Amino acid sequence: MRAFIVLGHKAPTSPEFTLNDLPGAAGRLDVLCRCVNASLFLSHDLRRDVEVHLVLRDQLTVRISGTHVKRLNPDERSTAALVKKALRRIASHDGPDELESTPGVWIARRTLAEALASLQRRGATPVLLSEGSEPLAGATLPPWPAFVLSDHLDFEPGKLAQLEGLQRLSVGPRVYPASHCIAALNIELDRRGG
Amino acid sequence: MRAFIVLGHKAPTSPEFTLNDLPGAAGRLDVLCRCVNASLFLSHDLRRDVEVHLVLRDQLTVRISGTHVKRLNPDERSTAALVKKALRRIASHDGPDELESTPGVWIARRTLAEALASLQRRGATPVLLSEGSEPLAGATLPPWPAFVLSDHLDFEPGKLAQLEGLQRLSVGPRVYPASHCIAALNIELDRRGG
Numbered sequence: 001m002r003a004f005i006v007l008g009h010k011a012p013t014s015p016e017f018t019l020n021d022l023p024g025a026a027g028r029l030d031v032l033c034r035c036v037n038a039s040l041f042l043s044h045d046l047r048r049d050v051e052v053h054l055v056l057r058d059q060l061t062v063r064i065s066g067t068h069v070k071r072l073n074p075d076e077r078s079t080a081a082l083v084k085k086a087l088r089r090i091a092s093h094d095g096p097d098e099l100e101s102t103p104g105v106w107i108a109r110r111t112l113a114e115a116l117a118s119l120q121r122r123g124a125t126p127v128l129l130s131e132g133s134e135p136l137a138g139a140t141l142p143p144w145p146a147f148v149l150s151d152h153l154d155f156e157p158g159k160l161a162q163l164e165g166l167q168r169l170s171v172g173p174r175v176y177p178a179s180h181c182i183a184a185l186n187i188e189l190d191r192r193g194g
Numbered sequence: 195m196r197a198f199i200v201l202g203h204k205a206p207t208s209p210e211f212t213l214n215d216l217p218g219a220a221g222r223l224d225v226l227c228r229c230v231n232a233s234l235f236l237s238h239d240l241r242r243d244v245e246v247h248l249v250l251r252d253q254l255t256v257r258i259s260g261t262h263v264k265r266l267n268p269d270e271r272s273t274a275a276l277v278k279k280a281l282r283r284i285a286s287h288d289g290p291d292e293l294e295s296t297p298g299v300w301i302a303r304r305t306l307a308e309a310l311a312s313l314q315r316r317g318a319t320p321v322l323l324s325e326g327s328e329p330l331a332g333a334t335l336p337p338w339p340a341f342v343l344s345d346h347l348d349f350e351p352g353k354l355a356q357l358e359g360l361q362r363l364s365v366g367p368r369v370y371p372a373s374h375c376i377a378a379l380n381i382e383l384d385r386r387g388g
Contacts, residue, residue: 020214023269030269034228038377043346043369074371075217075224076270137385152237172381175237177268183232183374184381187366191331 002189003119003146004039004052004182005126007112008032009153011056015087019077029083031151033076034179038186040066041074047186053115054083058159061110062086069104112148113162119146126166129185131175133168136188142167147185149178196383197313197340198233198246198376199320201306202226203347205250209281213271223277225345227270228373232380234260235268241380247309248277252353255304256280263298306342307356313340320360323379325369327362330382336361341379343372 010027022030032054039052047066054062062083064072072082082105089101090109098108110118116126125142129149148163155163171184204221216224226248233246241260248256256277258266266276276299283295284303292302304312310320319336323343342357349357365378 020271022271023267030271034231034268037228037371038374041371041374043371045369073217074228077214077216077224135385172384174384175239176377176381177231177235177237180232180235180377180381183370183377187370187374187378190366190368191329 001124001144002050002186003124004035004050004149004185005055005112005115005119005146006032006035006053006149006151006178007055007058007155007159008151009057011054011151012083012087013056013059015084015091017084019080019084022076022080026080028152029080030076031178032083033079034177035149035151035182036064036072036079037074037076038179038182040064040069040072046072050186053119055110055112055115058111059109060087060090061108061112061115063098063106063108063115065104065106067104071102072104112159116146116148126163128163128166128168129170129178129181130168131170133170136169136171136185139167139169141189141192145189147182149181151178195318195338196244196380197318198229198244198343198379199249199306199309199313199340200226200229200247200343200345200372201249201252201349201353202345203251205248205345206277206281207250207253209278209285211278213274213278216270216274220274222346223274224270225372226277227273228371229343229345229376230258230266230273231268231270232373232376234258234263234266240266244380247313249304249306249309252305253303254281254284255302255306255309257292257300257302257309259298259300261298265296266298306353310340310342320357322357322360322362323364323372323375324362325364327364330363330365330379333361333363335383335386339383341376343375345372
């Protein structure tokens, strides 16, 4: 198994956004949708051993499982529509449970720390993607990694303090969009037979 | 310099398509838009030494130059809107010239072979992305590579015959969406200092 967790700093937490303006009115939801694509798609196939967690404003987490998901398409708009359905599902629900909104898509009132803790309980080891840190090429990776990334904005200092002590990796010498990092990580893990 | 050339088998060649259905009515234009993103974007920056050519149904080629482009955003919809403007620009023009539709975006009545020839005249060496061929990791690359990719459909046998004799590369052991290959190639070339 492997997982990708992406924090969307400005992402919507209610379903009242238009699919016609993902970068603006929907708080750069386009960035998160491309991360879903990079996490789960092969050419004409899905990565069944991968899941992706979209953490919306550190309040809600949408989890999409490659094992279970149905009706997932590669484009940004249809992926945003699945997020919208998930937000509609949880709108009237206050409890801590994870609710399935469409097959293989769950949503819960979960922060980044809580989403990470849930993955660790399942055996995952978090790894933080961070520019200028250890290069991916030579790095030893845990057998069941959960890669932590931020959207177009950097993690705030308080958030970074929570992530202190995690293994840190960079995929290359420049600063890349999260979805590019995910594509590179998936391909590198494939090469290693992970 | 480096370039990416992507053939869109079902892509639109007239501007009469809706931005609300890029995968369907617009013939998987979403795939090509993600290729533009993977080719040209860094985090909060553009790759000024890269250009991307979108070959629409082997009839028209939209060329976007990282050196010159303005008003390019990372999301699929706004990139598709630039392609639509390019198609509008060329609609009433029959000649072979390349027309600039918006800053840094050109369109011409050019096939894949013609787009490749124009790059070769400028000093580029074409490299074909092809599953199961030489792994990228150990491969020697030309100093000014022009990577040739297909969208969600494979190259047809006649087209492959035209591409016979080119260096062939694969980015990993599975079959990847074109945009994932481009992200991996860009990062690998960055690592090599290319």
